[in-house]
Amino acid sequence: MESAIPEHLQCPRTRHRRVGDDYTPPYPSFVARHAPTVNRVVMAYFGVQARGDSPAPAAGALHELAASFDAADGPGHWDRSRHADEAGFTNVICSAYWDDPARFQRWFAAQGQRWTREERSGLGTYVELVKPGVDRYETLFSAPDRAEGIATLAHGMSDMVLEHAYWGGARDRIPASQTDAMDPQGQPQVVRDGPLVSVRPHGNLCLIRSGQDWSDTEADERTLYQRDVEPVLRAGMDFLRDDGVKIGCYANRYVQVETRDGRPTEKSYGMSWWKSLAALERWAESHPTHVAIFGAAMKYLSTLGPAAKLKLYHEVTVARADDQLFEYLNCHARTGMQRAA
Amino acid sequence: MESAIPEHLQCPRTRHRRVGDDYTPPYPSFVARHAPTVNRVVMAYFGVQARGDSPAPAAGALHELAASFDAADGPGHWDRSRHADEAGFTNVICSAYWDDPARFQRWFAAQGQRWTREERSGLGTYVELVKPGVDRYETLFSAPDRAEGIATLAHGMSDMVLEHAYWGGARDRIPASQTDAMDPQGQPQVVRDGPLVSVRPHGNLCLIRSGQDWSDTEADERTLYQRDVEPVLRAGMDFLRDDGVKIGCYANRYVQVETRDGRPTEKSYGMSWWKSLAALERWAESHPTHVAIFGAAMKYLSTLGPAAKLKLYHEVTVARADDQLFEYLNCHARTGMQRAA
Numbered sequence: 197m198e199s200a201i202p203e204h205l206q207c208p209r210t211r212h213r214r215v216g217d218d219y220t221p222p223y224p225s226f227v228a229r230h231a232p233t234v235n236r237v238v239m240a241y242f243g244v245q246a247r248g249d250s251p252a253p254a255a256g257a258l259h260e261l262a263a264s265f266d267a268a269d270g271p272g273h274w275d276r277s278r279h280a281d282e283a284g285f286t287n288v289i290c291s292a293y294w295d296d297p298a299r300f301q302r303w304f305a306a307q308g309q310r311w312t313r314e315e316r317s318g319l320g321t322y323v324e325l326v327k328p329g330v331d332r333y334e335t336l337f338s339a340p341d342r343a344e345g346i347a348t349l350a351h352g353m354s355d356m357v358l359e360h361a362y363w364g365g366a367r368d369r370i371p372a373s374q375t376d377a378m379d380p381q382g383q384p385q386v387v388r389d390g391p392l393v394s395v396r397p398h399g400n401l402c403l404i405r406s407g408q409d410w411s412d413t414e415a416d417e418r419t420l421y422q423r424d425v426e427p428v429l430r431a432g433m434d435f436l437r438d439d440g441v442k443i444g445c446y447a448n449r450y451v452q453v454e455t456r457d458g459r460p461t462e463k464s465y466g467m468s469w470w471k472s473l474a475a476l477e478r479w480a481e482s483h484p485t486h487v488a489i490f491g492a493a494m495k496y497l498s499t500l501g502p503a504a505k506l507k508l509y510h511e512v513t514v515a516r517a518d519d520q521l522f523e524y525l526n527c528h529a530r531t532g533m534q535r536a537a
Numbered sequence: 538m539e540s541a542i543p544e545h546l547q548c549p550r551t552r553h554r555r556v557g558d559d560y561t562p563p564y565p566s567f568v569a570r571h572a573p574t575v576n577r578v579v580m581a582y583f584g585v586q587a588r589g590d591s592p593a594p595a596a597g598a599l600h601e602l603a604a605s606f607d608a609a610d611g612p613g614h615w616d617r618s619r620h621a622d623e624a625g626f627t628n629v630i631c632s633a634y635w636d637d638p639a640r641f642q643r644w645f646a647a648q649g650q651r652w653t654r655e656e657r658s659g660l661g662t663y664v665e666l667v668k669p670g671v672d673r674y675e676t677l678f679s680a681p682d683r684a685e686g687i688a689t690l691a692h693g694m695s696d697m698v699l700e701h702a703y704w705g706g707a708r709d710r711i712p713a714s715q716t717d718a719m720d721p722q723g724q725p726q727v728v729r730d731g732p733l734v735s736v737r738p739h740g741n742l743c744l745i746r747s748g749q750d751w752s753d754t755e756a757d758e759r760t761l762y763q764r765d766v767e768p769v770l771r772a773g774m775d776f777l778r779d780d781g782v783k784i785g786c787y788a789n790r791y792v793q794v795e796t797r798d799g800r801p802t803e804k805s806y807g808m809s810w811w812k813s814l815a816a817l818e819r820w821a822e823s824h825p826t827h828v829a830i831f832g833a834a835m836k837y838l839s840t841l842g843p844a845a846k847l848k849l850y851h852e853v854t855v856a857r858a859d860d861q862l863f864e865y866l867n868c869h870a871r872t873g874m875q876r877a878a
Contacts, residue, residue, distance in 0.1 A: 211553050214705065216720050216815055222823070363704040363822050364555065379557050474557055481704050481822070482563070484835050491832050494825050 200227045200357040200369035205331055209374045214364040221361040223497075226340040227354045227369065228347035230295065230330060237333075237346055238294040239403070239513065240271070240325035241467070242311055245285040245527055246318060253318050254288055261290055261311065262456060269303035273348035276458070277451035277465070282437055283528045285320075288458075289451060291405070291467075295349040297327055312523040315391060320527035324469070326403055326515040333513035334369035336360055338506075344465075345405055345511045363481040366512045367473060378514045380472040384446070384536035395522035395533040402473045406510035407453075407465030413505045420496055421506055428492040432485040433466050440468070443483065444475025446536040469533055473514050541568045541698040541710035546672055550715045555705040562702040564838075567681040568695045568710065569688035571636065571671060578674075578687055579635040580744070580854065581612070581666035582808070583652055586626040586868055587659060594659050595629055602631055602652065603797060610644035614689035617799070618792035618806070623778055624869045626661075629799075630792060632746070632808075636690040638668055653864040656732060661868035665810070667744055667856040674854035675710035677701055679847075685806075686746055686852045704822040707853045708814060719855045721813040725787070725877035736863035736874040743814045747851035748794075748806030754846045761837055762847055769833040773826035774807050781809070784824065785816025787877040810874055814855050 197220075199206070230237075242261055246253040258276075265274055271292035278288050294300040312323050335346060340353040347353070359368040367373045381399030408429075410421050433450035440448050446469040453463035470476045480486050497504055522533045538561075540547070571578075583602055587594040599617075606615055612633035619629050635641040653664050676687060681694040688694070700709040708714045722740030749770075751762050774791035781789050787810040794804035811817045821827050838845055863874045 212718065214555070216718060218720070219815070219819075361823060362819060377553065377557060379559070474560070478560075478703060482702060484839055487828075487832055487835055491828055494828055498825055 228350035331371035411462035444471035569691035752803035785812035
């Protein structure tokens with residue numbers, strides 16, 4: 197058992213962890229460990245949207261984006277997903293990860309910036325990204341053998357960690373929480389420049405990507421997931437998408453992961469932008485929609501015990517104002533962080 | 538809106554509250570306010586147990602106890618309850634409250650001590666009590682007009698308080714939490730002296746009394762409580778009673794409140810002894826049995842909204858070792874804190 201905060205990021209505390217040294221989590225979980233030389237990462241979501249059900253209009257743009265990822269200084273990892281949004285548009289998002297901000301900056305200047313600066317007929321494009329220091333995010337995995345998201349760039353996984361399976365665990369895993377309440381600072385601002393909309397958000401905006409992988413489940417477990425868990429998860433995701441703003445969730449997408457050439461996989465994730473980590477904590481621990489998700493997941497996991505093949509993970513970031521970028525080109529007005537203002 | 542911690546007990550913090558100043562609870566709750574001259578209280582549970590279903594054998598002892606409460610320096614308030622325990626004994630408990638420890642000491646020396654020092658044929662008797670400073674407990678009420686427990690001795694109720702409706706709220710309402718983690722210290726010890734068993738517990742032992750009053754509910758609300766909430770509550774109480782020790786719950790009783798002459802009322806409460814506030818927090822926020830209770834209560838309250846007539850309250854104490862007393866005379870071996878060792 198070890199702390200989720202790696203030794204080189206531990207510091208004298210001015211704020212306490214929520215659990216004592218005698219705390220023992222009831223089941224194991226693991227966190228991604230970067231090489232100690234990594235001090236900042238980039239998590240970037242490149243989206244394309246088109247009216248209607250068909251992804252065909254976006255094929256050319258997605259091909260071009262994939263080619264740009266292969267160019268010099270491209271991401272260390274990327275994946276692709278799809279979702280229908282509340283305005284009836286099909287969105288495809290490629291989420292891309294770097295663990296060297298200098299490489300990202302070179303790539304972005306040469307390749308990535310184009311994504312929201314060159315108009316494409318019938319398509320909206322957007323980029324939403326954060327560049328947190330390694331003291332500003334945390335990860336959590338139910339199994340140590342299936343990296344997703346930023347963890348794909350990690351040196352490896354931790355041993356079992358102490359700070360999980362209680363409310364407030366995500367905060368306690370973020371190294372900055374040792375000395376910083378990470379309260380939100382300022383107000384989001386929407387800036388329009390012709391077809392380009394930028395959102396300048398506030399300090400300590402919070403991003404979560406929270407995923408599930410049911411590709412290993414079989415027979416009864418698969419039925420249990422699809423019948424008892426997924427619909428409850430979907431209802432919570434729909435609530436956040438449609439009514440989240442009033443509780444501090446600016447935007448939520450519940451996406452199905454697909455292969456790089458667009459075939460469905462048995463993975464999904466929710467990604468959402470929050471006014472603060474505190475707002476995310478309050479929803480997770482007490483809103484009826486997440487209490488229902490938590491209850492369904494608990495029942496599922498306690499029914500199956502260690503035999504469960506479902507894999508769960510998430511990553512939570514609290515980003516400084518300077519470490520965020522939101523740009524929307526020809527997107528409908530409810531896309532992403534545009535609703536924050 | 539005001540802090541649950543009264544102004545005269547606020548002090549410079551070395552430990553932070555779990556929520557920020559911008560937190561707004563989603564519904565109102567209230568806490569008991571003592572006169573500022575009150576600096577310590579006594580919460581004492583006097584129990585009598587007899588094998589089988591009938592309370593008749595205990596009638597004489599209970600009559601004597603009630604008479605002693607009327608003697609000089611008796612409690613400011615007391616109530617009576619009944620439960621069948623896991624060994625098949627009927628228990629009647631009178632819980633009594635003082636807000637002046639000197640008066641309690643005089644009364645106890647003259648009257649109360651007898652309860653566990655004079656043997657009664659066919660009966661077991663016990664006393665479990667704590668004498669916390671006012672910085673060492675908290676109360677919470679869903680409505681400001683129905684005091685129970687220690688709140689019956691309060692000067693009045695607060696306005697709506699900030700620190701509630703999130704996990705960790707109880708800790709944040711206890712004034713000592715401003716500077717003290719209240720971690721458990723030492724191990725319980727059972728001391729036998731003929732038929733008398735004393736339990737010397739450890740520092741920062743935790744007591745909760747958590748009650749519900751459905752006497753005002755009518756028609757559909759009553760059905761909803763009895764059908765959808767009470768059975769889930771009972772299952773959680775049974776779990777704590779039978780299997781609580783492994784998660785730090787030394788003893789749990791789910792009791793029905795009755796009138797002073799033994800007629801049933803439409804009130805009940807659970808009272809339990811815990812190794813620590815942390816152990817209680819962990820059960821409440823993540824154990825399947827309490828997640829189910831929380832889910833059922835949330836569904837009930839969100840169905841009824843402000844029209845709900847069900848009244849809920851609790852009081853949670855974290856007691857210093859010197860502020861505790863546990864004595865059992867001719868009681869079966871699983872009674873109360875005897876299971877702690």
